[in-house]
Amino acid sequence: MVPTPGKAKARDGVQPCGPHSVQLRFATGLTSEEYVRQQAWRSATLSHCPLHPKGGCGFARHTPYERVEPPGCLVARYYCPEGHTTFSLLPDCLASRLSSTLADVEEVVEAVESFDESREVLAELLRPDIGRQCALRWMRRRTRAVSALMVTVVGLLPSVLSGCERTLQAFRAALGATRALPALRERVADHLPYLPPPVGFGPRSTPRDRRPGPGQQEGGADPPRPET
Template sequence: MQLRYATNLAVDQYIDSKAWKDAKLAHCPLHPKGGCKFAKHGTYPRKYPDGVKIARWYCPDGCATFSMLPDCLSSRLPGTLVEVEDVINQMESSPSQEAAAENIRLDIGLPGALRWMRRRLFLIRITLMLLIDLVTSLGDCQPTVSSFRSVLGTEFVLPQLRMFVSPYLDILPPPLGFGPRPEVKKLKKNHFQHQTGTDPP
């Protein structure tokens, strides 16, 4: 289970200061009254960025591990929230997704780059749409990074939102939230494809 490690450190500061050592989890999230063998369970490294570690706890009674993800990092995607936001921002401000891909991913071919970008765009759009419904003060936003930037008056909205909407993180999809990934195929089928069968009269 991923939990929020509330810290305003940028990822470089998090690595340099080994801030995972300062992460604290006072009690077992499954057994808040205690009585279980909940204990610190070391750290685990992330492949990217190099040097990042995440503090971890374990409850043997609940057979569950708990990791404290700092506010700068994406959940279930490599890298930081700022990096994800950069991608979405470039997609929003480019004349086409293909044009954005030429600036964002030079290391892979266009189809792979588009898949990589669209996966991020899909997750962030769903997240922003959910937040517009859930949070009254965001009700006038459009589901774009640029709209959220202007309403929140901040340079990078995703790290701000990790703090600002923390009560909803369990139901929001990654990379902002800690909830499940929305199912792309099901959504596409429901919303973008005609149903099979005979035409209606």
């Protein structure tokens, strides 16, 4: 289980002007339950600083950060003091920029794809705890993110996804995977720094819903600011 420092190569020699955080892939076939049970963040390692491959920058393991979901889930981090940059190693089972697992995001989007009644009814069924409007935003954030991702990855995997219907069921069949989103993270690993969440580590594609509203419980998905 070796992390893939996707953004690292592009950032070689670059000196960031302020403290910031970079997400890297922790390639693992573990489910979120297995990841938590095995405390697999302990085995997520970076052999050297992505910014300074030759060393000498004080690069070291940093305290892990805790996700809201799933409970008990930590994410390994490293810190480069010279580059003022924290690197977090996100396992393949977890969504980026959403407090969910990729499997949970896929389940929600699949429910939207197959539900015959209104989205309001489905939103209240899926999230009866946060009220209709918050539940709709919660659901919409997931469907929009996955839709944007699907459009982007078709161009990256034309031999696999060209002509594929933009549904998770069709993507799973084309990818030969039981879950499309974790499979996509592996298949487009080299592009993750520039791809939208929940699979990629780049910015969201949609300008709306950038900040969670009251009761949306989206905190904890991204790493907190580094302790400097």
